[in-house]
Amino acid sequence: MGRIHPVILCGGSGTRLWPRSRASMPKPFLPLVGHETLFEQALSRAADPMVFAPPMVVTGAAHLAHVEAQLGTGRDGLVVVEPAAKNTAAAIALAAHLLAADDVMLVCPSDHHIGDPAAFVAAARAAAALAGEGWLVAFGITATAPETGYGYIRRGEAIGDSGHRIAAFVEKPDLARAEQFLADGGYAWNGGIFAFRAGDYLRELASHRPALAEAVREAVAHGRREGTRFHPEAAAFARIEGESVDYAVMENTRSAAVVPASMAWSDIGNWQALHEARDRDAQGNVAIGRVELVDCRNVLVESDGPRVSAVGLSDVIIVVDGDEVLVTTAAGAQLVGKLSGAANQTAS
Amino acid sequence: MGRIHPVILCGGSGTRLWPRSRASMPKPFLPLVGHETLFEQALSRAADPMVFAPPMVVTGAAHLAHVEAQLGTGRDGLVVVEPAAKNTAAAIALAAHLLAADDVMLVCPSDHHIGDPAAFVAAARAAAALAGEGWLVAFGITATAPETGYGYIRRGEAIGDSGHRIAAFVEKPDLARAEQFLADGGYAWNGGIFAFRAGDYLRELASHRPALAEAVREAVAHGRREGTRFHPEAAAFARIEGESVDYAVMENTRSAAVVPASMAWSDIGNWQALHEARDRDAQGNVAIGRVELVDCRNVLVESDGPRVSAVGLSDVIIVVDGDEVLVTTAAGAQLVGKLSGAANQTAS
Numbered sequence: 001m002g003r004i005h006p007v008i009l010c011g012g013s014g015t016r017l018w019p020r021s022r023a024s025m026p027k028p029f030l031p032l033v034g035h036e037t038l039f040e041q042a043l044s045r046a047a048d049p050m051v052f053a054p055p056m057v058v059t060g061a062a063h064l065a066h067v068e069a070q071l072g073t074g075r076d077g078l079v080v081v082e083p084a085a086k087n088t089a090a091a092i093a094l095a096a097h098l099l100a101a102d103d104v105m106l107v108c109p110s111d112h113h114i115g116d117p118a119a120f121v122a123a124a125r126a127a128a129a130l131a132g133e134g135w136l137v138a139f140g141i142t143a144t145a146p147e148t149g150y151g152y153i154r155r156g157e158a159i160g161d162s163g164h165r166i167a168a169f170v171e172k173p174d175l176a177r178a179e180q181f182l183a184d185g186g187y188a189w190n191g192g193i194f195a196f197r198a199g200d201y202l203r204e205l206a207s208h209r210p211a212l213a214e215a216v217r218e219a220v221a222h223g224r225r226e227g228t229r230f231h232p233e234a235a236a237f238a239r240i241e242g243e244s245v246d247y248a249v250m251e252n253t254r255s256a257a258v259v260p261a262s263m264a265w266s267d268i269g270n271w272q273a274l275h276e277a278r279d280r281d282a283q284g285n286v287a288i289g290r291v292e293l294v295d296c297r298n299v300l301v302e303s304d305g306p307r308v309s310a311v312g313l314s315d316v317i318i319v320v321d322g323d324e325v326l327v328t329t330a331a332g333a334q335l336v337g338k339l340s341g342a343a344n345q346t347a348s
Numbered sequence: 349m350g351r352i353h354p355v356i357l358c359g360g361s362g363t364r365l366w367p368r369s370r371a372s373m374p375k376p377f378l379p380l381v382g383h384e385t386l387f388e389q390a391l392s393r394a395a396d397p398m399v400f401a402p403p404m405v406v407t408g409a410a411h412l413a414h415v416e417a418q419l420g421t422g423r424d425g426l427v428v429v430e431p432a433a434k435n436t437a438a439a440i441a442l443a444a445h446l447l448a449a450d451d452v453m454l455v456c457p458s459d460h461h462i463g464d465p466a467a468f469v470a471a472a473r474a475a476a477a478l479a480g481e482g483w484l485v486a487f488g489i490t491a492t493a494p495e496t497g498y499g500y501i502r503r504g505e506a507i508g509d510s511g512h513r514i515a516a517f518v519e520k521p522d523l524a525r526a527e528q529f530l531a532d533g534g535y536a537w538n539g540g541i542f543a544f545r546a547g548d549y550l551r552e553l554a555s556h557r558p559a560l561a562e563a564v565r566e567a568v569a570h571g572r573r574e575g576t577r578f579h580p581e582a583a584a585f586a587r588i589e590g591e592s593v594d595y596a597v598m599e600n601t602r603s604a605a606v607v608p609a610s611m612a613w614s615d616i617g618n619w620q621a622l623h624e625a626r627d628r629d630a631q632g633n634v635a636i637g638r639v640e641l642v643d644c645r646n647v648l649v650e651s652d653g654p655r656v657s658a659v660g661l662s663d664v665i666i667v668v669d670g671d672e673v674l675v676t677t678a679a680g681a682q683l684v685g686k687l688s689g690a691a692n693q694t695a696s
Contacts, residue, residue: 019657292688295680308673309367309687312680313664318673325656325668327675332643332660339657340640 003053004128004195005103006046007095010039010059010067010110011085016270016334018342019324020302028110029066032268033277039070039110045117046106051125056098057110058082058091064229083219083234087242088192089249093205093216094232101199104131107245109192113277115264123261127195130163130257136196136204138166138250140188140258141265146178149269149334151190151246153258166256169246188258191265194245201249208252215239271317271326272333275300289320298330351401352476352543353451354394355443358387358407358415358458359433364618364682366690367672368650376458377414380616381625387418387458393465394454399473404446405458406430406439412577431582435590436540437597441553441564442580449547452479455593457540461625463612471609475543478511478605484544484552486514486598488536488606489613494526497617497682499538499594501606514604517594536606539613542593549597556600563587619665619674620681623648637668646678 014027021027028039036044046052054076059067064081071077080094092107099105106124114120127137140153149172156167169190173181181187206213215236222233250256266277278286278300285296289303294311301308303320310318315330324341336342362375369375376387384392394400402424407415412429419425428442440455447453454472462468475485488501497520504515517538521529529535554561563584570581598604614625626634626648633644637651642659649656651668658666663678672689684690 294683294687303673306668306671306673307689308675309684309689310675311683311687312677313675316661316664316675318675320654320673323654325651325654325666325673327656327658327661327664327666329660335642335659336657339642339659341655341657 002103003049004046004051004106004124005053005099005198006043006055007092007105007107008039008042008046008055008057008110009088009091009107010057010063011082011091012109012111013345014111015337015342015345017268017274018336018339018345019321019326020319022321023062023345025066026063026111027268029063029070032274033113037070038113038268039067041113042108042110043071045114045120046108046124048121051121052106053103054078056080056095058095060085078228078230080230080232083232083237085242086237086240088245089205089209089212089243089247090216090237090240092194092245093202093213094220094230096198096201097217097220098230099198101197101202103198104128104195105198105201107192107194109267111268112191113266113268115266115277117263119261119263123259123263124195126162126259130159130259131195131197131200134197134200134255135159135163135257136200136250136253136255137163137194137257137259139191139193139261140164141191142260142262143182143187143189146175146182147189148172148175148178149273150267152178152181152187153190155186155188155258159257163257163259166250166258169251188260189265190246191261191267192246193261194250200255204249204253204255209243209248212240212243212248270333270336271300271319271328272330275317275330350451351397352394352399352454352472353401353447353546354391354403355440355453355455356387356390356394356403356405356458357436357439357455358405358411359430359439360457360459361693362459363685363690363693365616365622366684366687366693367669367674368667370669371410371693373414374411374459375616377411377418380622381461385418386461386616387415389461390456390458391419393462393468394456394472396469399469400454401451402426404428404443406443408433426576426578428578428580431580431585433590434585434588436593437553437557437560437591437595438564438585438588440542440593441550441561442568442578444546444549445565445568446578447546449545449550451546452476452543453546453549455540455542457615459616460539461614461616463614463625465611467609467611471607471611472543474510474607478507478607479543479545479548482545482548482603483507483511483605484548484598484601484603485511485542485605485607487539487541487609488512489539490608490610491530491535491537494523494530495537496520496523496526497621498615500526500529500535501538503534503536503606507605511605511607514598514606517599536608537613538594539609539615540594541609542598548603552597552601552603557591557596560588560591560596618681618684619648619667619676620678623665623678 014021156165218236219232284298290307362369504513566584567580632646638655
């Protein structure tokens with residue numbers, strides 16, 4: 001088997017991490033955990049040339065400058081510039097058309113955090129091995145808490161050493177069901193990481209979403225390559241009805257498989273998730289910038305300028321960014337994307 | 349009896365209301381409740397010319413510009429400029445020397461809030477009547493909660509219609525004692541508002557604190573008047589050991605009396621006290637500036653610029669002022685004065 005082809009999907013706005021994540025500088029391009037940005041980390045963990053081919057990045061025109069700046073110069077790889085955001089099924093199809101049919105793709109979001117990159121690589125190799133046999137493989141991330149914010153994958157019968165057929169994709173559950181899933185042990189989180197051969201994916205897409213598949217095929221056929229950029233043809237691409245790879249392909253194919261991945265993963269889906277992904281002090285606090293904390297526990301404070309003084313708080317998040325100040329409880333963090341400041345941004 | 353002479357004491361730093369109250373613009377000069385500043389309100393409620401003579405203000409050089417700006421032009425009154433802060437016994441003695449011996453002084457802090465100014469005037473008239481008979485009279489503010497942040501006055505035998513002798517001054521109690529005081533009904537808060545004849549005060553001061561009294565006498569004798577300002581002589585004033593009027597005079601005189609005052613008083617001693625003195629909405633929230641609140645209760649937010657978005661908070665205070673952001677629980681508000689930002693200000 002040849003090297004694995006990383007396909008980094010770089011869209012999304014990250015409004016739930018407002019005001020740090022903004023339309024003009026969204027989540028993947030921010031150094032939210034450590035010194036590298038989430039996008040740079042996504043590149044780094046799939047950068048071993050013994051395992052991985054140069055990456056392909058699928059993004060939109062609004063993010064292109066950030067992508068290319070953070071890709072760096074002298075790095076191989078192709079950037080596919082979508083004329084519009086059409087969700088993941090189309091983005092992956094674009095990449096698949098630009099690879100050989102037998103190439104194994106590893107589709108990765110660019111805005112998640114993985115604390116154990118070696119475990120990621122191991123899972124990628126296991127997934128690629130199954131993909132080489134014709135399976136469409138999802139990472140099944142070991143569930144460590146009854147999360148209600150993630151979709152779940154229910155394992156079916158075993159395939160080989162570590163893989164399983166997928167018995168079902170399960171929508172985000174309520175807390176009672178999430179606790180049941182965790183106790184059951186047969187469920188894993190769906191982290192949106194997939195491996196399959198390019199030809200297998202395109203065949204399944206054509207089978208289950210023929211119009212979408214055809215529109216992407218035309219957009220690539222009439223697209224143009226400029227240096228390390230590929231521009232799909234806009235009129236064909238505009239006809240696509242955006243749909244996720246989960247709905248369009250993974251839930252419909254009879255070849256869906258899952259491999260286990262225990263790699264300290266987080267989707268950094270909101271400020272509380274980010275807080276939990278970071279190194280905290282003995283009181284559970286994280287302070288970035290000029291910060292004074294008195295009698296605080298499990299508090300996250302970050303400021304890009306003004307000093308923040310906090311007294312007596314527990315489970316609170318404070319973010320100062322330019323002309324915006326956010327103060328939310330941990331539980332309220334999931335509502336941040338609906339705030340006026342987050343929702344009413346002009347996309348750049 | 350002649351008109352009452354208001355003596356407004358205008359010192360103090362108000363560090364517990366940092367970062368709004370700063371060394372360069374302290375608490376009395378800020379519009380903390382309503383549109384007038386606390387100092388302007390202190391002047392306004394003792395401004396009825398049928399009852400009150402023009403005010404005398406005792407302040408320090410650091411505050412002089414604020415005092416004169418907020419006194420306004422065309423207003424009568426004298427500003428006594430202290431060469432150094434020497435606490436209230438000396439400040440009141442300065443004013444007493446500049447009045448006639450039979451003048452009744454009404455000593456008022458400049459950084460409290462009184463929600464019922466008419467009740468204040470009524471209590472002032474009752475206190476002045478007793479002062480005219482030779483009593484040194486404290487306002488006994490009707491206790492409405494078991495406050496541990498105030499000193500208390502215990503009433504003794506009745507004098508006339510509404511006054512009482514003072515049986516004892518009681519230091520700030522713990523909660524159990526404060527609850528006992530409240531249940532007892534014979535205790536009132538000491539709000540630092542006093543009425544007495546100038547001559548009576550100076551005589552009592554000379555009796556109990558002869559050195560202090562003599563130093564003030566010399567500082568006035570060698571002082572100089574410039575327009576509406578009076579400058580005590582600095583060398584004599586420097587010899588004073590600062591002491592409060594409570595310790596130096598009121599706890600020692602045999603002529604201490606108290607009149608009841610039920611006037612929606614608050615010392616605005618910290619952010620939580622300020623929150624309670626303001627008009628709140630149905631959820632108990634106060635928002636000043638660009639503020640969005642979601643699922644918040646009993647929250648105070650004020651910002652002088654940046655937008656503040658708050659989610660899920662209860663009993664929290666958020667203040668944005670220039671390059672400082674304060675976030676504290678209601679209970680933590682009393683610790684604000686000890687924060688680095690509040691404590692390390694350079695006095696101007």
